[in-house]
Amino acid sequence: MIDLEDMQLFVRAVSDGSLSAAGRELGLSPAVASKRLTRLEQTLGVRLLQRSSRRLALTDEGSVYYERCMGILGDIDEANTAVGAGQMEARGTLHVSAPLDLGRQWIGPIAADFAAQHPKLRLRISISDTTLDMFEHGVDVAVRSGTPADSQLISRQLVRNYRVICAAPAYLARHGCPSHTDDLQQHTCLMLHRPGRGILPWIVQTATGPRSLPISATITCDSGDLMRELAVAGHGLAFKSAWDIAADVRAGRLLPVLADTAREQAHIHAIYPSRRFLPARIRLFIDYLQKVLQSHEHDVLDSVRLAQGSPKQKQG
Amino acid sequence: MIDLEDMQLFVRAVSDGSLSAAGRELGLSPAVASKRLTRLEQTLGVRLLQRSSRRLALTDEGSVYYERCMGILGDIDEANTAVGAGQMEARGTLHVSAPLDLGRQWIGPIAADFAAQHPKLRLRISISDTTLDMFEHGVDVAVRSGTPADSQLISRQLVRNYRVICAAPAYLARHGCPSHTDDLQQHTCLMLHRPGRGILPWIVQTATGPRSLPISATITCDSGDLMRELAVAGHGLAFKSAWDIAADVRAGRLLPVLADTAREQAHIHAIYPSRRFLPARIRLFIDYLQKVLQSHEHDVLDSVRLAQGSPKQKQG
DNA sequence: ATGCTTTACGTCTAGCGTAATGATT
């Protein structure tokens, strides 16, 4: 296994342009610095630095390895401070914002559990569909689904999510189950309208990219969970997040329709300020939230027949 | 600095539920295993495992640290193999797909440079706006802007990008510069139509979320770079990626319009198959591509007055 | 009684610095 000090030495040698200098910074004699770099190279089986008496040059391998090392050393630093003094105790007031359905069914209860684990924490939950007021209202974390809005905030994906068409069994029995997206025009579609955004289209992924479904709204409302209740009551088709309707589907109150062909990617994200040193309450809450949500991810996606393997996804 | 073997030991102890067992796996006596875990805890200043004679339990700190360790150890493994034997030599045929403008101006030349550095590599570039045929045509890497389509492929963000409205100075002199998105209805708008997708709307980020601009297309075409040329020739306003028009803007052939208020987030991604062991040619190319693009990111965004600090963004 | 963690202790290896060497500007 590689020695992290060897890695540090290598990184410093690259930025300093001198192995001796890098050694000095770490309190090592040139002899040791040389030996340790050699050891690192032997462990990897690759030459990292091409050295002459007066100059260091990164090899191709060294260049690739250097980039990786920067990330790794940074992560280790983060990991150390994350468990450091005072970093595990959430205190103050945690202000969480979440959309209607998701907030009521998932984020709210999870946040309450989190608060129960942290006696010195006060919790404030704002159920709202707008994020514009995060700074103004002092929101610590906003949970949202779909493409994160462009802003100065950091967005971290928590779990996968898809919007699918769904309806009550009674509705489908009365009006038949659409077998193709073209059939939707003959159905009663419950659509969401929001101030400033107009009616939210039903967008589905196709082989050629996202496509807006050509449907006409029969009933529109501006509350996601009212829409869900209307769907449960058999008033028509709704286009809802898997996380919003999973419980209804499990209970037999709703059925996914055309889930294989018509779905919109709307992964769930945590949005939070990009301060370098995140308060413990925010960091811990997001970690906890992701952990809990991920433990339900397979079940939720499975309830709308979307469960798949979780492909490793990392963006940097 | 932390010893990576200590970290390994800790991780194994957690999954094994026994410190001695973890030690055995690493060829250490129980005594040493105990001492090393203690050392790790002292270095961190935190207790990671609550131990009784027959049971190990993660503390809260340990739980957080465990998650981090898993990521770090995985990254180190990756870094090691990335520079391993044969992993630095790109060979075979690298098949890159890129959209019209982006491909011609950026991806193509960069890929050619990359090929020049790898004598054993053959390069095949497909300029096309569709990704559906990646498997069919054996595409290794597809470069795309905007929200990555939902699929089994991995998507890695390379650089930030925004679509903005732009026009030739001559056009703006003749018709005036719109000062608000509402003014766009009085202008000649060049819009893209694509088979199956219809006319691509101009979507901008607003405080309340993405909004489709209410404009009517005066001229539509199905080629992004023809559209750009029409805009340069003064035939109307176009909605283009910053990366597509940066050169034109620098040369004074185009001017960004309403860039502060009307822009669409369309970051540039590399899409590639999710095989666990990515061929060296793909891994190296994506690394190289990102490196080169990132070195131009500030310039490009600045050319359309969108340069900002690069917030650290990581999704896992 | 078994199998775990931890402490104590003696051994020995592995990593250290010093100093000398060779190379490069």
Add this chain to the structure above:
DNA sequence: AATCATTACGCTAGACGTAAAGCAT
């Protein structure tokens, strides 16, 4: 000539295993 990387060479600190004690199941 100066400063770098590297090698050779003793030396010591630290990491090892063994063995024994304490505990929980």
